Amino acid sequence: MSDQTTDTFGDKTGLCARGVPVSPGNEIISFVSHEFRAPLGALMGALSIIESGVLGDLPPKMRPMLEMAQRNARRLLALSDDLIDADVIESGCLKLHLSPVDLSDVVRDCVSANRVIADRKGVAVEVAAIDRPVKVRADRKRLEQVLTNLLTNAIKFSEEGGTVDVAVVHEGQGARITVRDRGPGIPADLQPRIFQKFAKSDDGNHAGNGLGLYISKAFVEAQDGQIEFTSQPGDTRFVIVLPLSFTDE
């Protein structure tokens, strides 16, 4: 049995429930992003079929080209998904499916899902021991998206051989999740803008579309939470606080 409610964030007029955005999103962006999904899916599907070798062995020389094609296809798909989310947020039509969620479970799932990326970069992800379930009232899918965003950023900005720490603790009426990396830190001039759309570092080495934190902040706040960060060279911490769930479902 689950206690599921659908909350529409920012919907002051009830218009959203009738399918009308409460404030203008960007119609063109939304249309284009949705139209991208099917061709991108086909592109990635075709590339993974080629990679698998079921249609014939891939000459070794071709492999790096194939991997580059796959990386870029994934990047486009991520951008397309982020644009869709950003548009939903902007038009005030974000719908959440809230239920009691075990934070330690979500953290474990996200860390494990990103194990391959971390290993490939030689970055260790350490989760501080959580001895009991920590239940928050959240939209599990969106929460996973936020944690994945913070985790992949932390891994991205870590040096090879570095460590990313994830911790979950009770704090009063809330649960606090901290994701910490020991990378170069967020540049001072970027820090005030970090949660705005298209905020990203000028460093071309760290590919990102600049929407992740804007989206993460909107999702966290829609779940009655807060997100903050501190950053200096060698120590960057993103902290999310979410209200605990006291229901028993």
Add this chain to the structure above:
Amino acid sequence: MLEIALATVGGFDLQFCASGEQALGAIPEFAPDLVILDVKMPGLNGPETLDGLRKRSNGSDCPVIFLTAVAQPEILESLGGVGAAAIVTKPFDPMTLADTVREFLDR
């Protein structure tokens, strides 16, 4: 892509039908172990085809999987209530679709 995912990768025998109506006509003779239906189709849509299948006497309890590009949870939930064994969203991963299908056949 579906053909490669299921026939080449999965080793399944496939029959393709261009519409829900055609599927209802072909199923009794082909006697599939599983039917995969698109949700949006001209003529009979996925749920309507499933309904038509269940009303027939032969092939009526063959499991059905819906394949859909729709991602909204509410719509997926309502699709789930129609009697399909599973819903697979598009774009699907062609390398793992066969495994998903096999899981349902093994049940």
